[in-house]
Amino acid sequence: MHQEDLQDVTEAVTETQSERQPKGSDERKTMTRGPGRRLHGALAHKLGTAILSGQYAPGDVLPGEVAFAEELKVSRSAYREAIQVLAAKGLVASRPKAGTRVLPRERWNLLDPEVLAWAFAGEPDVAFVRDLFELRSIIEPAAARLAAHRRTKDDVRVMREALAAMRRHTLTTDAGRAADRDFHDAILRATGNHAMVVLSASIGAAVHWTTQFKQRTRELPRNPIPDHARVLEAIASGDADAAAEAMGVLVDLALEDTRSSMERSGD
Amino acid sequence: MHQEDLQDVTEAVTETQSERQPKGSDERKTMTRGPGRRLHGALAHKLGTAILSGQYAPGDVLPGEVAFAEELKVSRSAYREAIQVLAAKGLVASRPKAGTRVLPRERWNLLDPEVLAWAFAGEPDVAFVRDLFELRSIIEPAAARLAAHRRTKDDVRVMREALAAMRRHTLTTDAGRAADRDFHDAILRATGNHAMVVLSASIGAAVHWTTQFKQRTRELPRNPIPDHARVLEAIASGDADAAAEAMGVLVDLALEDTRSSMERSGD
């Protein structure tokens, strides 16, 4: 196999931190401020993106442990730990004598934020993005409806702050996109449903990647603030139907923007 | 390459996913590993259930590698690989000098089928089960609506077969519960939405565990077949509104049954 040398991996370790965490924005204290990814983490990232990009197709069997580890210039321990990570996410499965094989796509845990990141590391699949937005168009309006019923004053306050931050920074900046994520996250939290909050990590990641992709075209088709404000007011006033409706059009418009950007870029 | 062996892999993995120990022997240790379950997998199961059951609370730091591995009578390699699995699922995070800490619940990947299984290994949290059913009541009617639009003849055939199997075995048997899962799975697949199919793995697992829990009370409150049949007919005839409606009542009734069972068992 044509393998890039280890330098590629080692370099990715130090480079990933500066790329993901810009100096300007200091993340929350609870966030993993682990600066550098470890070797097995970088390996998992490398192999994960290779699998998600189709470089290894489902059913393929990877080279043996000793051979592959040597080829990647890492010890068997580090390689095995990386494989355990991929196995935990349903990407591969190892059996003695049979080797390590890539599992069929249905087993992949695509809702895992890390897997989602790997999926968007290369060229995103248009059909998959459409599916993700369809899922959003189901989840988020329903979440907005629940939030309109159950939101506390604190929830509303967080939403207002996030919306204000969006207004200040706009979606062209990282801070603005973070505020957008906080806004949607606050709504899902306001549902009081723990399973919903967990989904927010996945959906939030999807929104993050698609929004970032949208920015590649250097074009802002529309001002998203009014849509968000409409959702916020409906939730704050406790109007469940209006909240669901407003969130529905918000997601639809976001899909429209993203799709036009992808078509423009794809063709 | 060896494409003919792919079937073997899928089969083996599917088998591993389902519970591998029909004998309820030695429930205390939960580390009894049989064929197909490696030591680090069993360790991850043991530690995962310990965390999910609250034995290790978020923020807790568990003993050092050497000490804990020795206490568990395993090598550090096996222990570390188990930790990598837990870390990949967002349950823990390890840092030099700081040790391995249990992450806050928000970062747990509760939609991971394996994590879900760990959550239901002990006494399930009533609030969490309610949240899961609320999520189902959002996802599944919407899925049924989409399925009514997009289902193929093949999808309908699979649903009919699953329903027939449910009729034959009833939910008291493993085969019946598997058929129930196949039924819901077929609907989510019929949406043609890949993200939805991925969710089916999570939701299916949740349904599996709650249904099994329902059976502990040795009581069959209601015959679920008519509800399922109503959903099936609505989807087959392409009536989206009726499909969503029928699926809504199905989930509501299932929640009602489960909740009454849990209250009875809890008190």
Place this chain on the structure above:
DNA sequence: GTCGCAATATGTCGGAGTAAATCAGGAGAT
């Protein structure tokens, strides 16, 4: 054709050495 043996690759083990992050102590400034 069935049974059993052997080859092979994953799984498990324990130890040594490296890198990193935290805590404590001391030097300097206020």
Place this chain on the structure above:
DNA sequence: ATCTCCTGATTTACTCCGACATATTGCGAC
């Protein structure tokens, strides 16, 4: 004298290594 900041030392996870154990597969013998 108290506080802040820097520096080092210690503790801990991380990585590597080489050997052995175990399970699965496939081939050969009966």
